[in-house]
Every structure is written in structure tokens, then in C-alpha cells.
Amino acid sequence: MRDTTSEPPARPDSPASGILAEAPGDDCRTAFQRLRVTVLSRPTTVAPVQRYGGIGPLTFGDAVHGVDLRVEGSELRAGYHVLLPIAGHVESRHRGVDVVATRDTAVVYRPEGETTLTRWAGDCRLVCVGFGRAALERSLEALLGHRATSQIAFAPSLDMTTGRARSWARMLLMLNHQLGDADSVVLQPLVAPPLVDGFIRGFLLAADHPYRERLDAPAEAGRPAVIRTAIDIMEAEPQTPLTISMLAARCHVSARTLQEGFQRHVGVPPMTYLRNVRLRRAHDDLCAADPSVQTVASIARSWGFAHLGRFAALHQAEYGVSPAWVLRSSR
16 A cells, blocks of 8 residues: 655645546556546645555545545446545535535445535545445345346445444454555455455445345345246346246246246346346446447347337436446547
């Protein structure tokens, strides 16, 4: 983990803005990407400090700037992020929701959607952690026993006064502190992977999201083989024009049995699950596409979305941005 203490900004006669294009360390650039920073006040007596580092799919930041800032980030990020002030406060806006983060309230960011720190107070020491998207979603899938077909719709804030959240925050601060020591055992290959896994799972148990009740419920018997078979078919063949009848026939059950089994063990009908798989694959293609060659319509059609308006609405609801915006930003 790198420590960098910067000189206080020059005392401005009026707020100034600029691009924080070279934030300290590659880990920081990966996690927080390009940020537009606007100075909102004169420097305080607080000494600015920035420290960033990472362990596996986790990226940590610990910073205080000594001057009030407005920080605008990219609408597309590599993963999920949590910001927790351990002194002072920060005012945040994400996906249209305003949150004032304090020691008692952390802010949670999803991978897509407008994100702005509307005012990062100069005396606010902010500890943050970024979760690699794939690592967090695969951890959830392992706990659920089935694939998550879309990004996790975390609540925009996390109540840090609950027992679980306080316990998880202690883990966060411990890891943040340990990363400053190059000889720390948390960086050793025998220790880091299980520690990272426990930290990620702890967050999933502490934060609010649609799967929380299922994680809190007692473990149930394994999902019937027929449901696993249907899910495997849909994950392997999402471009095939599957119907509930075709799926039921291939699973050797009635359509009603398959419908009821999905509702009980997965929580959504089979065709909704299939649509979510296709939406996820279409979103991945939009992120990787060359906008000079492909269009939103061509990608949508390739995944079975014949109605472009309906596809755009589903994508906007799930990812917080339009498919056209993702395609334009893919390069």
C-alpha cells in the first residue's frame, strides 16, 4: 500500500476544478478511475493524506484532503464500492439517491450509475473499499447455490450501528491498517484468500439487498435436480428460442411442475430467469462492442430482444444507464 501526503492546495480566490488523472498508485486508478475534482473551500489545518492498496479483488483507500471537495466519477465502474467516514462526513449522490455518510452511515455504490461526492468535507477521513464485481457476485452465487443473473441491487446506504455492520467495519479497518505493513500476514498466500472470502461474505450478510432474507434463512435441502438442469440449459443456450414447454420436456417434467419449482427454489419464473440471463449477456456485449461496427439494436436482437424500446427500459432499470450510453462508452 502506498502512502502519499500531498501539499495543501493553493488558496483559491474561487473554487477551481480539474481532472485527477493520476491518482496515487495503479490500484487507486483501477478502483476509482478518472475523477473530476472541484475545490469548494480554502484549506483547513487538517494535513492531507492519501493511502491506497489492494489485496486480491479488494481495493482499499484511506484519505483526508484538508479542503472541501466535489468529486464526480465515471458512470461505469469495475465493481462495487463502500465509503465509510471514520471522522467527519461526506455528502454523496448515486443513481439519483442522496446520502450523507457519517461514522454511523456508510454509502454503497453499484457498478453502474451516476456517482458524485457532492461535498467531501475537508476534515473527513474516508475509508473505502472496492469489490471486484465478479468476485462479489460469484461469492453471492456460492451462498445462494445458483447464479445471480444481474448486478446486486444493494441499498444506497448501510446502517453501521447494527451488530453485523459494526463487526464488518472492524474487519475493514483491520485490513486497511494491515495493508500498510509489507510484512503483514494478511498478504501471505496461505492467509489472504480465505480472509478475502470471509470479508466479502461478511459484507453480503451485513448489507441490505434483495437476497438478504435468503442468506439469513436456514440452509435448505439442495435444489431438485430438475431445477439445476433447467438452469444449466438456460445458461448454456440463452440464444436458443426456448419456451417453458421445451424446457419442461427436456427436464422430463410438466410445465406446471417446472414453473412451481422455479418459483419456490429460485424466486422467479423460468422465463424471467432466461430473460435476465439474456439481459446480462447483452450488457456484457455492449461493454465489449466496437460502436463503429455494432449497434444497440443488433446486440439486442442477437439475444432475443425484438422490441428495442422494451430492451432499453429493462437495461435502464437493471443497470441505471441506457444501452446506448454503455455502447458509446465501451471504447
